[in-house]
Amino acid sequence: TGTTRPIRILQFVQRCAKHGDALSVISAIDSFCSKVEWAMNVGDKKGEILDAIVLETRPRWVLELGTYCGYSTVRIARLLPPGARLVTIEMNPHYAQVAKEVIQHAGLEAQVELLVGSSSILIPQLKKKLDIEKFDLVFIDHWKISYLPDTKLLEECGLLRAGSVLLADNVVCPGAPDYLHYVRNSPQYQSQYYQSYLEYLQVEDGLEKSIFLG
Numbered sequence: 001t002g003t004t005r006p007i008r009i010l011q012f013v014q015r016c017a018k019h020g021d022a023l024s025v026i027s028a029i030d031s032f033c034s035k036v037e038w039a040m041n042v043g044d045k046k047g048e049i050l051d052a053i054v055l056e057t058r059p060r061w062v063l064e065l066g067t068y069c070g071y072s073t074v075r076i077a078r079l080l081p082p083g084a085r086l087v088t089i090e091m092n093p094h095y096a097q098v099a100k101e102v103i104q105h106a107g108l109e110a111q112v113e114l115l116v117g118s119s120s121i122l123i124p125q126l127k128k129k130l131d132i133e134k135f136d137l138v139f140i141d142h143w144k145i146s147y148l149p150d151t152k153l154l155e156e157c158g159l160l161r162a163g164s165v166l167l168a169d170n171v172v173c174p175g176a177p178d179y180l181h182y183v184r185n186s187p188q189y190q191s192q193y194y195q196s197y198l199e200y201l202q203v204e205d206g207l208e209k210s211i212f213l214g
């Protein structure tokens with residue numbers, strides 16, 4: 001009964017990254033996961049595409065499904081304009097606690113609302129819980145079989161507006177075929193594939209950016 005991989009990632013961040021310096025937290029996790037232990041963070045290569053899409057979208061409200069250790073949470077939150085908020089949902093309390101400490105180490109806790117629970121339960125509660133109108137950007141990176149049902153749930157709950165951007169990780173590896181077919185064939189979405197590589201490996205993966213047309 002040793003530690004868990006998320007705990008080892010957190011310990012490395014606390015030891016090697018500068019408190020309040022989001023970039024040092026990001027590079028510490030990338031260094032640990034490329035040299036010591038692989039972990040399912042979006043990583044540095046796909047992370048650069050994520051960064052570019054956050055910057056071009058200039059979102060006021062962002063939703064992240066699947067916080068894990070908080071790596072992409074930090075990547076996104078560091079680029080938000082003042083007053084913007086990132087709501088991130090994580091169903092595993094242990095992972096959520098690790099992510100909370102990673103986000104705190106990066107000094108970004110004021111921009112981030114970390115909710116512990118299943119997305120299918122929490123998404124319908126967001127409007128009244130957080131006084132949210134619509135999300136401008138949704139980063140989808142949780143169980144791959146949940147991408148499509150949760151996208152439909154976001155539509156049904158009226159949490160998307162014309163122009164809302166969905167950005168999905170892993171559409172090639174491990175893949176989310178039902179999600180991909182939906183966003184690429186629905187007249188309600190304008191979809192685009194960004195080819196990249198699986199985090200820390202030389203295997204193809206990519207992100208799918210889908211604009212909700214309302």
Ligand SMILES: CCNc1ncnc2c1ncn2[C@@H]1O[C@H](/C=C/CNC(=O)c2cc(-c3ccc(F)cc3)cc(O)c2O)[C@@H](O)[C@H]1O
Nearest residue numbers: 040066068089090091092095118119141142143146173174
């Ligand atoms: C029930 C659905 N609702 C959920 N609500 C809230 N949190 C959820 C939910 N699902 C899963 N989670 C959380 O999201 C995280 C799960 C992410 C799943 N990701 C992957 O499986 C994944 C897997 C790989 C991968 C790729 C190649 C491999 F050989 C092995 C693994 C790469 C990635 O980038 C991945 O994102 C966990 O923290 C989990 O607790």
Ligand SMILES: [Mg+2]
Nearest residue numbers: 042141169170
């Ligand atoms: Mg992923």
